[in-house]
Amino acid sequence: MQFHSKSMLTIVTEALLENDLVELFEARKIRGWTIVAARGKGAHGEKRGSFDANENIQIELIASTATAEALAEEIQLEYGQHYALVQWLSEVRVLRADKF
């Protein structure tokens, strides 16, 4: 089997943006993503998940580099100004290129 290079976009943000982001992914025809519950600290203070408006999520999303970069920029513009948000891109290798 062969491995193919893709980009992974990781998004850490407030849990209450989940529905919005999923809508965005679907609008942009992204075919898959993974979400884990997270807490953390950043410029917007501590997020400890102790109650509703104080939780983080971490979303991982594999796509072509172009798609991942475009998505990251769009999310940054839409939510970066006011919401707790950190994103990063990394290089990964996957087995089924057609899946992403």
Added chain:
Amino acid sequence: MQFHSKSMLTIVTEALLENDLVELFEARKIRGWTIVAARGKGAHGEKRGSFDANENIQIELIASTATAEALAEEIQLEYGQHYALVQWLSEVRVLRADKF
């Protein structure tokens, strides 16, 4: 101290495969891995963890590139056809090369 290059294999799949995969790791003499609870969306629909047969896990496993690639291929062959499964490899640097 010195950092050494290794590969990290990340596996996102159905939670009910956990026992199987751990058995496989042990058979392949893998010495460590990390598991976090996850949900997500992919070709096999949405996995929300709302009940037993609908949970995902994300497994991270650092090993030599050869081992990680071989493991990814084996898992793909064994589970890739019918189960929800996404895997990716990435490059990492670790401090204790002998540990992995």
Added chain:
Amino acid sequence: MQFHSKSMLTIVTEALLENDLVELFEARKIRGWTIVAARGKGAHGEKRGSFDANENIQIELIASTATAEALAEEIQLEYGQHYALVQWLSEVRVLRADKF
């Protein structure tokens, strides 16, 4: 927008070190990090989160490569000998270089 190269340090260790590590981050003026609950297996046996002294956490922390390496070394020296601890560095690209 432009993406900037940074390093990400990932730390998997015993949950009861969380307070200590957060203190260390603050002493080192680290400005942000993300924590997720994890379990796993390694040289120190299985960590299943089934009760207090048996949980893992996974911490992700984006910083300059120099800072991340220094931090990893310091943590290795301070906790590596006796505690369950695995760390790895990876390369990521972020949008706002000034944030990290």
Added chain:
Amino acid sequence: MQMDPVVLFFLLGLLAGLAKSDLKLPSALYDTLSVFLLLAIGIKGGLELAKQPFLQVLPQALLVLAMGFVIPLLVYPVLRLKFSQVDAASMSAHYGSVSVVTYAVGVAYLSRLGVSHESQTTLFLVLLEMPALIVGVILARQGANQAGKGSGHGWGKLLHEVLLGKSIVLLMGGLLIGLLAGPEGIKPLDRLYLDLFKPVLTLFLLEMGLVVAGKFGALRQQGWFILLAGIGLPLCLSWIGIGVGHLLGLSVGGVTLLALLAASASYIAAPAAMRMAVPQANPALSLGAALGITFPFNLLIGVPLYYQFAHWVA
């Protein structure tokens, strides 16, 4: 007639889910509630069984067991009209097995009407969990070349999986605890396992409503046949339960519960077992029918209807 509040909680969850409310129950709560329900049902059954002469229950148990093997064999050819071999087999397993929560709602319904039922019905519940799963796997694997990779677990692993799955361990464990401890021993536990049974069921059904609402979306893609099957199967199967119940000489309450068990479809044990044993089958199909259609149908319409059926026959 007023609606049972237990069902109202299900409707609340269903409506909230359909309206896309952000109401969510933590999954730890769901897990906790199911552990509780399984234990409580098991204990209650054990207490009742202690009163029964063993030799009287044994032949009944064997007949019920037989019913568990036969139902999927009857369901399979019907489903084959429309579905692939593996999908039809998997669905047969779901419908041959039982839903513990549906049973609990039936018990609550009868107790509200003041209708008694035989104590061995809990034992029947336990006995019916498994046979259909075995038959389902056999049906899925017959004729197929099983030497290849990725075609599911071997029989040893599978039996282990099913026999030691959460449902059977807790139901049987509770049953044995009830048998061994007896009414005197269990009395200090009544405040939890007896008194809180029905109120806890309300929380569980609230969550089930939310889950079922989430299944509706996936169902719409499956076409009309699945809706037909999800309603037609329980209706037909209930009559098998009624027949067997009649044969066993059960009371109206007992016949109702056996009809309900036959009509109910498993959504805990079966999906997990089928995923391991028959991974080729599409889980959205069987789970969608069992959870998205048959579960609410039984809850809202089936329970009173089968009670009516049982009356006619008596």
Added chain:
Amino acid sequence: MQMDPVVLFFLLGLLAGLAKSDLKLPSALYDTLSVFLLLAIGIKGGLELAKQPFLQVLPQALLVLAMGFVIPLLVYPVLRLKFSQVDAASMSAHYGSVSVVTYAVGVAYLSRLGVSHESQTTLFLVLLEMPALIVGVILARQGANQAGKGSGHGWGKLLHEVLLGKSIVLLMGGLLIGLLAGPEGIKPLDRLYLDLFKPVLTLFLLEMGLVVAGKFGALRQQGWFILLAGIGLPLCLSWIGIGVGHLLGLSVGGVTLLALLAASASYIAAPAAMRMAVPQANPALSLGAALGITFPFNLLIGVPLYYQFAHWVA
């Protein structure tokens, strides 16, 4: 006078948190307890409402609704003295809306004194959740150019968010279940929703103590005005509640609860809604005041004080 043990649990959590104890309650427990409290309060309200002639409650409901719209309009100009438009608007929404747990503590306080209160207060609680949130968003957006990006959700999405938020769905759902099932139907559920209400509240307040302790650190950076506001606002707002309660001809118990509702600040529905609608506002500010100052103030001092106030007026 002895302290209500419910409040002692809050103090235990507060002290443990301030002393940096490693005591933590799982967040799934917090979620479960709030689902329970909201349902229980709703059900109790529904049962009581069933006894009331609808036409008598309607005008009262309208007046209370009006109070919900007016309070944030009164609070806003005061907060504008010190805070930006968006922050003042967001905080007005928090203080105009209500805290369900504060209400629950008030109910427990009255029941301990044996003081009765009108059944419609639960309805008032539900009605007061939302109007202030709408006013808060309008205040935040007035004059501002809302065409730009990142300035929060549109009205449609927002109304959906609020109306179908956890609080309102569970309170209203419980209310309807109580209404539909009636005292007979609810009786088997009393063991949970009635008998365990106060004891469960203790666990909830233990957790609240821990959460409030965590808020104190962030508050110190905000200066004196926030402390002043966090205490002054409930004191003043309580009198609006007392006035309206008097107008409605409520009993001393009813007036106390309406005063408490007016004085309490939302920390569940409002923060979530404001975060979606007015993301520019600093959530640490309004949540810090509502949760870090006003919540403990109302719990420890406000509840008995407003009861005293209500006595004077009666």
Added chain:
Amino acid sequence: MQMDPVVLFFLLGLLAGLAKSDLKLPSALYDTLSVFLLLAIGIKGGLELAKQPFLQVLPQALLVLAMGFVIPLLVYPVLRLKFSQVDAASMSAHYGSVSVVTYAVGVAYLSRLGVSHESQTTLFLVLLEMPALIVGVILARQGANQAGKGSGHGWGKLLHEVLLGKSIVLLMGGLLIGLLAGPEGIKPLDRLYLDLFKPVLTLFLLEMGLVVAGKFGALRQQGWFILLAGIGLPLCLSWIGIGVGHLLGLSVGGVTLLALLAASASYIAAPAAMRMAVPQANPALSLGAALGITFPFNLLIGVPLYYQFAHWVA
């Protein structure tokens, strides 16, 4: 004699775990149940203590405290025969401290037999948590060069850790709440903290059975000495408890509980404290013995045995 159902739940968990059932309880449930048990035991103790003249309890408390300091000093040289300094010290701390759940099972056992016990035993439980941890750390650190890195936390941090750990905060907090609120204040909470104590203990023990089963595997690698220690230590230590209990003039019930406290080994407070203070020690060793051997031994054999012992002595 029939087995206490509480113990049956433990066996169910144990068997399910050993058979590798996929039964799992959510960790949030485990956390919730331990919060509940600690609070409930504390409150009950506080209520009882309120009835005691303080000056009568004080000398008893001091003697029990002394026992807590002495036990690890006696255990340490025995364990040194086989284990390294740090491992022996850590294990001494585990066995000198106490297991709250074992105590709870002892209380349930006595209440089933209708045997009363002195109210101050809960206070003893609280007092015995900590001294052994301090002694254990001193033993581990004596003579060792502690200037190096990675050798654990300083004393200040450590005392904070232990004194403000979950166990002591909740036990002491409950005690104070019981004392301050008194029987009248606590009465509305009885439905939870009193009535549900034993049933909740069953769920906790089910989980403990699963956890203990998981420990067995790791134990097999440790050889015979650990098995010997895990059974021999509680047997011997129980006699210290009996001696002290006798000296204090306790009743048979009181002596039984003090014997059980002495014989029990901590698996909540001690592992966390030792991990912070003596990280060089192998946690699998002490936790394996305390949880894998001593805990089930005490539960199944110890409790009735120490009661027998206490009878002989009386």
